[in-house]
Amino acid sequence: MDSVLLRVTDLTMRFGGLTAVNALSFEARRGEITSVIGPNGAGKTTVFNCITGFYQPTSGSIALTHPNGAAFQLQTLPGHRIARRARVARTFQNIRLFAGMTVLENLLVAQHNALMPNVGSGLLAVFGLGGHHAAEIVAIDRARGWLDRINLLPRADDPAGALPYGDQRRLEIARAMCTQPVLLCLDEPAAGLNPRESDALAALLKTIQADGCSVLLIEHDMGVVMRISDHIIVLDHGKLISDGDPAHVRADPNVIAAYLGEGDEDDPDVPLAAASDVPLAAAR
């Protein structure tokens, strides 16, 4: 029980009459890659938005416990606090880089709070005071390290908007990692990547995990999910339908039914076992 990093309890999110997430409870353990999967519209991104403070959940609690014991109730914190104090970083389904700023600047903006702990020190920095220069050297070093890891060092001074799509995806992950998070939430990082880029991404996520950062991953690319996940949570219509390791989830009839539709309603002749080959084939 000690190893629980994130505990979501009875999370419900309603938009008017639409219940996007319905009494959802799950846990993510420290040092693991936890994947959240489910058909389109299952509420995965909504869960992410609740965790990272972009939505205020209708009810329920999201508790985060740092390895050092510091505990946070994320549903009570505003978004920037969640990133800064609770150290939860995220990426977006549609890439949100600062397109007009260089790759390096993107990574420095991510280290804003280290460079400028408060407004006063931010203003002192104008006059070269308050240790901004020293902090910036450290920040540039960290940025350089990340650029090296994602093979973007030669493009450090290019505008982020001019990078190819796959590079932008990796840069967004590096930018999130520059905030030195405890939990990294990735919203479909493999979307639009070719198989080789997906493999590189999976390898990158493994190294991030090895560095001690836990990962929460939304992904449709089952190849990536099954390969790197320690734990998978399956959502459908805002509800948890399966929870366990990849092998368990892959065999779960509920999951197969959710992905292919209820076999017994529209087409009673299709046996579940036969259908199960289709969506999860890539994982085998």
Next chain:
Amino acid sequence: MNPNLKDASISALVALGLFGPMIGLKTESGSIGLFLIPRPLALAAAVVAVFFGRLLLLTWRGQRPRGTQTNHKLAETIKRSGRFLTPALLTLAIVLPFISGRYGIDLGILVLTYVMLGWGLNIVVGLAGLLDLGYVAFYAVGAYSFALLAQTFGLGFWTCLPLAGLFAATWGVMLGFPVLRLRGDYLAIVTLAFGEIIRIVLLNAASITGGPNGISGIPRPTLFGLQFTAAGGHGSFTGFFESIGYPIEYSPTQRVAFLYYVILGLALLTNWVTLRLRRVALGRAWEALREDEVACRSLGINVTVTKLTAFAIGATFGGLAGAFFATRNAFISPESFTFIESAIVLAIVVLGGLGSQLGTALAAIVMIGGFEVFRDLADYRMLLFGLALVLIMVLRPRGLVSGRTPSVALGRRREISAELVAEGRG
């Protein structure tokens, strides 16, 4: 039928409809009242002009390469000339009082005031991407706080200058709070209203501000305690030179030249602070905010505080410029702080290119200086002025100096093309 010809014919038809009554008919007052004189030739000339004008425009457009590619060569030229332009402009600004007469210095002061206002607003609009249509409010707060402090407590210009900046910054934060949730058009409307509210309060709080009569007798700035007066004697500029053995003749130009250097110093201070801010975390956060507010939040940047600092620092420079305006004119009234001032300053920033310091300075010179130079043209200058603005926006839609210089680089800093840089949505 050629689509261009067709388009031109339609334009000519519209022109016929519009110009028919306006140009084609002339009213003449005769002995028994008004009667109409038809002018078919003038009408035909106007319609033919529209037809060929439209045709030419379409042909030109058709031959122009697609997209924004055309601007790159121009941008490159401007950028290269920019390297020489900045020192040249600076040198000119420093030697101007020696090479020009009273009129030139006065014009210089006017232009520099707008350069400073432009640079101040550039922080809010250009860097943070928050559209502020009420910048004149801070200009007014600065001017009135100096005037009132001087009148009530007898404080001098140099004491009041930082106070005026501080007051304006306070108002900047006060404006900032309610508008933080607003974006784009809504932000523009509220800031516009804020500018008007300040002016109307100044107009109506007559017991404090003198209402429409304004405040007069505002003290002039001193040079290390030396005053610029014709009387001379101890404590005056000419008196000082007399006492050290180099007597000089008093001339009002000395005072004006001094004022010129004060505003030059203030403007350069604004520029320096802005350039420094761009290089540190705060300025980078503003630009990131302009690019993507949601991403900023996800990186732990407090969007509220960041926006407020942009408003406050932008307002500070507006306030400093306002204090200078008050001391230069020695008289202020709400008349000087109408919406048109905000519009001019915003036009300078947009015309110059959002976020560009050199562009803002150039735009201020063109807009304010050009406006004065063509004074002889009387009302036609408004027409020319509007035409010039339209032309610039057609040719260079992102302003004179578009593109963005990175704030930090591992290697050489390379200009980022304007197409990638966001303009901010409020």
